[in-house]
Amino acid sequence: MTENKVKIGSVENTEIEGVIDLNDSALYFNRELSLLEFNDRVLAQAKNENLPLLERLNYLCISCSNLDEFYEVRVASVIQLASLDPLATMCDGLNAQEQLDAIAPKAHELVSEQYRVLNELLIPQLAEQNIRFIRRHDWTDRQQQWLKTFFQEELLPILTPVGLDSAHPFPRILNKSLNFIISLTGKDAFGRNSGRAILQAPRALPRIVQLPSDETESGEYDFVFLSSIIHAFVDQLFNGMSVKCCHQFRVTRNSDLFVDDDAIDDLLNAVEGELAMRNYGDEVRLEIDANCSEGTVQFLAERFGITQGQVFLVDGPVNLNRVQEISSLVDRPDLKFAPYQPSTPAALSRNKNFFDAIKKQDILLHHPYESFVPVIEFVRQAAADPNVLAIKQTLYRTSADSPIVNALLKAARAGKEVTVVIELRARFDEKANITLAAKLQDAAVHVVYGVVGYKTHAKMCLVIRKEGKKFRDYVHLGTGNYHPNTARFYTDYGLFTSNNELGEDVRKIFWQLTSLGKVIKLNKLLQSPFTLHKGLLDKIEREIDLAKKGRPAKIIFKVNSVVEEKIMQALYRASQADVEVKLIVRGICSLRPGIKGVSDNIEVRSIIGRFLEHTRVYMFTNDGHPEVYAASADIMNRNMFRRVEACFPIENKALKARVLADLDLYLKDNAGSWIMQSDGSYVQSVPEGEACQAQVALMEQFSAK
The missing domain is CATH 3.30.870.10 (Endonuclease Chain A)
Structure with missing residues (x-):
């Protein structure tokens, strides 16, 4: 057999006798890295100067809550796989440890950018609009006095610091809770001098406190982080002792429920039992104040069994997604999206x-x-x-x-x-x-x-x-x-x-x-787990046969995720047969477009805008008689084989034409779309001439008059 080397992205793929092996791992992009790429696109909205300022802050917070869930579910599952089956690989060829090694630098880069956007872009621009986050060193005397009273009356009675010694072991830390590690000198009333204490902020407390303008002479929208208030007055919790330093931290835990389907008699009781343990699952990430000493960081990392790649030193509040509270506290319609009134058919x-x-x-x-x-x-x-x-x-x-x-x-x-x-x-x-x-x-x-x-x-x-x-x-x-x-x-x-x-x-x-x-x-109806997967494959094969006969053939999928291997391979074969394949994928896509000889005829785009794209649509030209299906299912293994899903045809001619027009609008979008490259990265579209943004056009089309 003769062998030719075909470069795919940065990886070489082996082509034997002119036939490319569609099982080659180089043809697929890791799903976890693809999900981080999606979060990059969300964060890019926070940097978009064309969007209202408070909406940009919301996008920042959404990117943070997305990352929380990414660690709670996706990273947690990869860590479990690393211990259970370390040699197992996905279609991209990476084993669990290799995935973790690839995730860490990308996640750290993302977190660094999140805090840069907050500190260098959004906070200064919010201040220009008289929406201010007042840091401790900038408090006026009146603000200081009001906050001290607030601490003593609202916080002090419900705070419970735990000194660390043999009788007070390290406490169980709730998932994603705000905590402080405090270094102390001196002895307490019992002569103890452990040197460290842990303080957990009750979840009922607001993470952002608005300063009353009449009592503090503050602006209408001046705010203080709860963490700043606790830092400032934490010494009141340790009578007769000195606080050397106080640093906030937060732990993210595995939050995916495990229910053994083969060993349960009552699903309700099984789920209830697992819910009780969700706040105390295995630790998967540690966020801590960047000013914390190396020794304290090491102490916490060892206590939680966290690797260096799972430790994030952050320049700001560790629970950054809670900053989203600002949007409801600030009455500035000019800094938010204009209200939209939907229509009724x-x-x-x-x-x-x-x-x-x-x-x-x-x-x-x-x-x-x-x-x-x-x-x-x-x-x-x-x-x-x-x-x-x-x-x-x-x-x-x-x-x-x-x-x-x-x-x-x-x-x-x-x-x-x-x-x-x-x-x-x-x-x-x-x-x-x-x-x-x-x-x-x-x-x-x-x-x-x-x-x-x-x-x-x-x-x-x-x-x-x-x-x-x-x-x-x-x-x-x-x-x-x-x-x-x-x-x-x-x-x-x-x-x-x-x-x-x-x-x-x-x-x-x-x-x-x-x-x-x-x-x-x-x-x-096509239904998972019985007929949907085969039904989609059959329809893809029909388009391939049409293309081979010289007939026009086209496939458009609009979904949230594309990771199921057999369908990805079928789409590759379709591309090789000159079927035009257009994929509108909001989030994860493991298929690589634009690879010569494999996916030349595949385009993958992601639409990011005011609304979260959630529709699932499958379109096949069917030799001039288009078939359009809408579904609850994405192109994922779980949707095809481990869920009950319904995929339903849109058969009415007028309604089908509407959906086809919507798809065409998304494919023409050059202002809210991102185009996937063969290396898994995305490039934002830049309008050449008249701008088209699908969501804006649909809002104008359907807005109630």
């Missing part, structure tokens, strides 16, 4: 009876450009309609006081058959979902926790209505959660339909979730 706004409107035609909602209120009203009308006999709904995440839940409760109390499938393991919403389940059960709602081993991630609501002598199914299918709050800033599609075949499909999926039985054949 004419078919619903002019017809008071939603069932009549949906019976006439399918109705598509595009949130947040179009209001989420019709989804709530759909369930409300179902609850109040005497002809509605049953309602079935999935709930993955919803708001604490959800109007949809209230409507379901009303329906159950009215004697309707109400079934709700609640996913208890929706990450970080587990506790809320347990409370929700109990609330629904108290009202005689049939509550099911899905299928053990498979998260129920599909977004479905089925209303069964008696019309004359027949039953008719009314369905809502969506790409996003039934959460009124996130629907205001997550982009998602929702489809109302009374199509008989789709209604039958949704009923069958609910049967699968609530009962036992074999896989049921569906009419139109």
Whole structure:
């Protein structure tokens, strides 16, 4: 066999007899590094001078909370893999330790940039707008006196320092809590001189304190960090002793719940048991004041079993994401996005009876450009309609006081058959979902926790209505959660339909979730974990066959993540067959575009804007008869094989044309888009001529007049 070397990025790939091995690890980018790249793009919004100042501060905080979750979940899982199976590799070829070694410098670079943006850009620019963070050395006498009183009256009674000695071992530190390590000299009342103490700030305390202008002669928007107040007056906690130094620190822990699907009898009890331990999982990151001595940093790192790569020395508050509180404290509309009023489709706004409107035609909602209120009203009308006999709904995440839940409760109390499938393991919403389940059960709602081993991630609501002598199914299918709050800033599609075949499909999926039985054949829906993966692969292969026959062939996917290996390989084969492949991927993408002979015909772009891109759309040209699907699933192993997902067709010609036009708009975006390079990095688009920003154009198109 003859061998030729083909360079892929900075890695050489072996091509044997002209055929490139699509299993070659050089063709794939590490998913963890890709997620850090996404966070870079979010942080770039904080540096964008064209955005309102307080919104830029919000983007900074979002990048920090994203990084928290990255360490709590992703890094934690890689650390676990390193101990359980150190030689295991992903499609990119990196084992767990190699991934950790690659993550550390990138994460440190990101954190350094976050604090540079805060200290050198945002704080000075906020000060120019008379929004000030007053540091300790700049406090006036009146501010100092007020803060001292505030400390003595509001903080001192609830603070509990722990001196470290044989009778007082190092305390258990809560996940992501604000803590202080204090160095002391002198002896206490019992003659002890341990030299160190730990102080944990109660979570109920505000992390930012607004100075009252009338009492301190401060400006209207002058603020002080809680950490600064504690630093300034911490000596009052140690009577007769001297505080040498006091430094804030924060520990991030593994927060991913582990529930052994093979060893549980009651999923609810198992999840509740794991939740109790979330605050005390294994340590995965230590953030500490950059002014802390090397000896103290080493002491904490050893105490937590943290490696050097997991220690972050920071120039500012360790809980930087809590700075987001400023946005709600400052009443400056000129420094925020202008309020946006979404519209309601004419078919619903002019017809008071939603069932009549949906019976006439399918109705598509595009949130947040179009209001989420019709989804709530759909369930409300179902609850109040005497002809509605049953309602079935999935709930993955919803708001604490959800109007949809209230409507379901009303329906159950009215004697309707109400079934709700609640996913208890929706990450970080587990506790809320347990409370929700109990609330629904108290009202005689049939509550099911899905299928053990498979998260129920599909977004479905089925209303069964008696019309004359027949039953008719009314369905809502969506790409996003039934959460009124996130629907205001997550982009998602929702489809109302009374199509008989789709209604039958949704009923069958609910049967699968609530009962036992074999896989049921569906009419139109593609469903994970049974038919979605194969269905997408078959449709990609169809485009490949069309291209080989000289027919126009094109694929457009708009998703949040692309990491599933078989689909990535299929897209590579499509590119090699001259199929035009356009991927609009908000976050993680392990596929590398622009590699000669492999992905020349693939473009990957990410849209970052005012709203979080969340729609999942799959489009295939199908020889001039385009097929468009919307879904709850991304191109990830978990979505394809370990979750219950629903992928539904948009068949109405007008609605399909709308979605195609939306996709075209995203592909034309040259002001809010980032183009992925073959090395995994992204380059921000720069308008040449007229600027096009998809989110802005959609806001203008749908804004309520």
